[in-house]
């Protein structure tokens with residue numbers, strides 16, 4: 001399988017090069033040139049597979065030129081054996097046709113583990129083969145950082161620099177990053193917001209000279225391999241609840257648009273999906289775009305769902321690429337115009353194409369707490385604030401009450417005790433493997449919101 005850039009200028013690459021390259025050299029994102037498609041018979045067969053078996057089935061076509069079937073089998077088995085629930089991604093029923101898929105049973109208690117536990121293994125496999133080292137730079141709104149550190153910390157081949165916005169992640173999230181101490185792990189708290197961190201990472205890909213010849217890799221969802229791993233659980237949910245005979249809908253708490261984009265890809269690969277609901281918090285540019293074709297950046301605000309405090313959603317570009325008939329030149333122009341503010345909407349016909357699949361809703365902090373409370377009282381089930389936004393958006397946007405609406409529960413409520421307490425619920429206990437988290441030693445460097453300062457720190461700390 002070949003991968004092409006959304007901006008049409010960078011060379012096409014194979015899987016392993018895409019895995020190690022991150023952002024394309026023209027500033028675009030890599031996507032597969034064409035997608036594998038599963039038949040109804042194959043979907044029927046998926047219903048009886050374990051999570052690891054299904055992951056192998058879905059992922060193999062994307063990687064098979066670089067990773068053998070047997071090697072992939074070992075990687076997915078090891079990855080998902082490390083999850084804390086036998087079903088890996090259990091489905092919980094709240095009501096008739098209202099479901100929650102728990103994606104927080106990995107080591108860091110958020111859905112990012114699904115991709116990053118595998119990504120670490122895939123990268124190691126490629127780097128050992130090539131006898132190469134990789135400097136990884138990642139921006140996190142809270143959950144990617146710890147998941148990336150957990151996924152890469154045992155690798156001798158990667159040096160990991162994680163940028164998080166200073167004082168804008170929850171204490172549990174911060175400690176999950178800063179207490180994982182290792183020679184190849186570097187936590188940087190940037191005195192800015194998530195968009196500042198993400199922008200620094202993208203600029204560093206564009207000019208890597210500060211690495212003195214080193215190569216930069218990505219753990220953010222600009223890396224195709226992350227999307228690829230997340231496609232699996234959409235199939236897992238869909239076939240569990242009746243696909244291919246019955247369609248399903250998903251509501252996805254959305255920040256960088258990576259998770260919901262994986263659902264869109266699952267649909268292109270043959271999963272019968274009726275609706276994809278973009279659930280946002282007060283940082284609602286995607287909701288304004290989806291509902292009113294109005295794409296204008298506002299200032300980022302802090303919310304009780306910090307992992308979604310993102311304005312510029314990288315993966316939205318991958319969807320736009322399809323909406324613009326995969327015309328890289330046209331998309332490069334559109335992205336430049338949207339980013340500079342010269343354009344503030346999509347071409348009407350293309351926007352309407354998106355609306356056939358996607359709907360959206362915005363949920364503010366007060367309503368988020370109300371939903372946590374209501375679901376706790378009525379269904380005896382504790383949602384984290386991100387997942388609560390998903391449930392509410394799924395309810396409001398649901399146009400097909402006869403089919404299952406599945407909300408992706410993206411994090412464990414223990415990561416966000418502030419919202420849980422505000423909702424009048426008892427704060428949950430940290431699981432055993434994290435029970436002493438609040439006492440562990442932290443290691444982190446606070447740096448100015450300045451690309452030069454951050455790059456100088458990185459080049460001084462590469463071993």
Ligand SMILES: *Cc1c(COP(=O)(O)O)cnc(C)c1O
Nearest residue numbers: 143255256257258259307410411
């Ligand atoms: C990362 C994250 C999101 C947003 O996912 P995207 O793929 O960036 O849209 C939502 N909820 C939680 C808990 C997250 O960690």
